[in-house]
Amino acid sequence: MASGQTLIFGIMKVINLAQGAFVIVASYLTFTLFQWTGLNPFLLIIVTTPILFALGAATQWFLLRPLRPSDAAELSLLVTFAVALGLEGALSVVYKTTLRSVQPGWENHSWTIKGYQVNEVRFYAFLLSIAMLAILYLVLAKTKFGRSVRATVQNPMSAQLLGVNSKAVSAFGFGLGVSTTAAAGAVFGLITPFNPGSHYDLISRLLTIVVLGGMGAIGGSVIAALIMGIGAALVASLSAPIWADFSFFVVLLLVLLLRPRGLFGAKVRGAL
Amino acid sequence: MKRRAVFAGVVSVALLSSSLVTSLGPTANAAGTLKIGVSLSLTGDFADSGTAAQKGYLLWQSEVNKKGGILGRKVSIKIVNDASSPDQVVTNYTNLITQSKVDIVMGPFSSLLTIPASRVAKRYGYSFIEPAGGGPKVFLEKNPNLFFVQPAATTKGGDIFADYILSLPAAQRPKTAAYVKLDDPFAAPLADNIKARFEAAGIKTVYDQTYPSETADMTPVISGVATANPDVVVGGTQNADAFAQVKAMIQLKLNPKFLFLSNGANAPVEFPKQIGIKNTEGIFTSADWYPQSTVPGSAAFIKAYIAMYKGTAEDIDPTSAEAFSAGTLLELVAKKTGKIDNKTIIATLHKGSWPTLVGNLSWNAYGEPQGAYLLTEWIGGHLKTVYPAATAQHAPVIPKPAWVG
Numbered sequence: 155m156a157s158g159q160t161l162i163f164g165i166m167k168v169i170n171l172a173q174g175a176f177v178i179v180a181s182y183l184t185f186t187l188f189q190w191t192g193l194n195p196f197l198l199i200i201v202t203t204p205i206l207f208a209l210g211a212a213t214q215w216f217l218l219r220p221l222r223p224s225d226a227a228e229l230s231l232l233v234t235f236a237v238a239l240g241l242e243g244a245l246s247v248v249y250k251t252t253l254r255s256v257q258p259g260w261e262n263h264s265w266t267i268k269g270y271q272v273n274e275v276r277f278y279a280f281l282l283s284i285a286m287l288a289i290l291y292l293v294l295a296k297t298k299f300g301r302s303v304r305a306t307v308q309n310p311m312s313a314q315l316l317g318v319n320s321k322a323v324s325a326f327g328f329g330l331g332v333s334t335t336a337a338a339g340a341v342f343g344l345i346t347p348f349n350p351g352s353h354y355d356l357i358s359r360l361l362t363i364v365v366l367g368g369m370g371a372i373g374g375s376v377i378a379a380l381i382m383g384i385g386a387a388l389v390a391s392l393s394a395p396i397w398a399d400f401s402f403f404v405v406l407l408l409v410l411l412l413r414p415r416g417l418f419g420a421k422v423r424g425a426l
Numbered sequence: 427m428k429r430r431a432v433f434a435g436v437v438s439v440a441l442l443s444s445s446l447v448t449s450l451g452p453t454a455n456a457a458g459t460l461k462i463g464v465s466l467s468l469t470g471d472f473a474d475s476g477t478a479a480q481k482g483y484l485l486w487q488s489e490v491n492k493k494g495g496i497l498g499r500k501v502s503i504k505i506v507n508d509a510s511s512p513d514q515v516v517t518n519y520t521n522l523i524t525q526s527k528v529d530i531v532m533g534p535f536s537s538l539l540t541i542p543a544s545r546v547a548k549r550y551g552y553s554f555i556e557p558a559g560g561g562p563k564v565f566l567e568k569n570p571n572l573f574f575v576q577p578a579a580t581t582k583g584g585d586i587f588a589d590y591i592l593s594l595p596a597a598q599r600p601k602t603a604a605y606v607k608l609d610d611p612f613a614a615p616l617a618d619n620i621k622a623r624f625e626a627a628g629i630k631t632v633y634d635q636t637y638p639s640e641t642a643d644m645t646p647v648i649s650g651v652a653t654a655n656p657d658v659v660v661g662g663t664q665n666a667d668a669f670a671q672v673k674a675m676i677q678l679k680l681n682p683k684f685l686f687l688s689n690g691a692n693a694p695v696e697f698p699k700q701i702g703i704k705n706t707e708g709i710f711t712s713a714d715w716y717p718q719s720t721v722p723g724s725a726a727f728i729k730a731y732i733a734m735y736k737g738t739a740e741d742i743d744p745t746s747a748e749a750f751s752a753g754t755l756l757e758l759v760a761k762k763t764g765k766i767d768n769k770t771i772i773a774t775l776h777k778g779s780w781p782t783l784v785g786n787l788s789w790n791a792y793g794e795p796q797g798a799y800l801l802t803e804w805i806g807g808h809l810k811t812v813y814p815a816a817t818a819q820h821a822p823v824i825p826k827p828a829w830v831g
């Protein structure tokens with residue numbers, strides 16, 4: 155989720171406020187496909203990823219690309235927020251507002267290891283996120299498209315002069331960033347009940363993680379997600395749950411005050 | 427500049443017409459269709475319950491119109507969505523009263539929204555019969571126009587569980603307790619009431635935490651409970667967090683001897699769907715209406731509900747019965763007085779006792795009902811009343827059976 159968000163920022167300098175809503179779309183897609191096929195929700199990611207990619211690329215092509223470059227940074231906030239509201243509305247019409255969850259029957263199973271309970275879904279989700287990051291790394295580091303993306307991130311003007319089709323790269327990059335929500339949505343649907351409005355709670359956490367990791371730094375978003383996730387869980391269990399979410403915003407404020415570029419963000423240009 | 431001037435003009439006209447409409451007051455529609463306005467959470471955190479309330483209101487509208495309406499006036503309920511937002515609910519009720527010019531307003535879902543909504547109703551002199559806002563802060567508003575349509579303040583919804591636990595022989599009674607509460611004007615005080623009763627009876631508190639409504643993952647919170655390993659867990663919950671609490675307990679293999687959830691566990695369809703029907707066994711909650719209720723009118727309500735919405739009696743959420751009962755009160759007032767206006771409703775409901783699906787209701791000066799809830803437990807995949815003994819359909823199943831995963 156966060157790696158996709160930071161990728162989008164890295165390529166386009168767009169803060170995608172719809173990333174949480176795309177996660178919920180992915181949760182609903184997984185829910186529906188699971189109802190139809192009964193297949194393992196993790197396998198269904200293979201089907202949902204291209205759908206989310208197409209949704210993301212279409213969003214960029216039809217809604218963000220036409221924005222004037224001089225206003226793009228500010229207006230993209232409004233546009234992506236509108237996309238989030240639109241997706242929420244569409245999901246409310248199709249699925250109603252009843253809470254749903256993906257229930258293959260093993261979603262609550264845990265292994266007991268030395269007195270500790272390790273939930274199977276969360277363990278597989280951990281492996282899945284490593285796999286997703288490895289794929290993202292390979293795409294960005296080893297493919298022609300990846301080189302185009304990195305060139306666009308580092309210097310869009312020079313990249314264009316060297317023949318990189320920055321419009322296509324932006325659409326594909328946005329699609330790639332959104333496609334990461336396919337896996338996130340499947341896991342989210344297994345872990346917690348959701349409805350179309352669930353994206354509001356996701357996006358604030360997501361933005362904090364991206365800011366902490368450094369806008370545009372994929373590796374940084376992973377480290378930041380680990381720090382924030384573990385930190386919030388520790389605050390909730392050792393101190394009080396009421397402070398767990400607050401701790402996100404304390405970290406956000408501290409980062410903005412002390413190290414505005416985040417833990418791994420580049421000073422001037424984006425870094426991948 | 428020209429545009430600004432036009433805009434300012436439009437705003438002025440709108441404000442002027444709004445104040446004129448306001449000055450007409452609540453008796454603007456003296457005859458014709460009886461227009462009733464309701465704001466409900468059809469999206470957002472309270473969407474499930476809001477939708478259940480919508481079903482209850484609309485079913486009552488259909489049933490009362492089949493009987494010729496109220497005093498010969500056809501009833502028309504206008505329902506608008508507040509998206510579970512306390513700000514939007516104020517806008518909605520203001521618009522319903524000043525723009526839609528409804529004759530009567532009835533309540534939204536949850537104490538959180540009822541409080542600001544009831545202030546609007548009071549400001550315009552409207553009665554405020556409301557089915558789902560019974561937290562203590564609702565009654566601290568000291569609003570004489572308000573009538574809460576449940577047997578008691580919702581913070582007393584756990585009293586019946588405390589009564590039951592404290593009625594057990596010492597050997598069966600829990601020794602330690604954990605309280606896990608949603609930061610909500612209904613859920614947290616309910617659990618706090620149980621805690622006060624338990625502590626006074628010597629049941630030691632080993633965990634007591636409140637979580638914000640944004641908490642989607644309950645695992646860190648329930649980890650704390652698991653570490654404390656209490657005999658009884660009291661969840662001050664609404665819907666989504668109740669499901670999440672149970673899921674986290676199953677994952678962490680925490681199976682207390684007694685588990686009480688204030689809300690969520692009383693959702694007859696959603697609760698078993700979300701946690702698995704076999705996992706519901708032995709979970710306590712409290713209720714006012716339930717499908718097997720023998721209260722007069724309950725069978726007819728179920729029949730009409732199934733005719734309108736399909737499904738079975740087990741599918742009916744108590745919130746639907748509460749909203750239906752809110753409408754029933756208007757019928758009863760009209761029948762008794764031959765009038766249906768806000769002043770009459772307020773004055774009449776403050777006297778006597780009123781038979782509804784959720785019991786015989788009577789209120790104190792600020793709309794707090796004076797009755798008591800029933801203790802129910804999930805047994806064999808159904809909610810059954812288990813306490814007090816006089817109304818019990820089944821003996822309580824204790825200790826709680828193990829989770830089935």
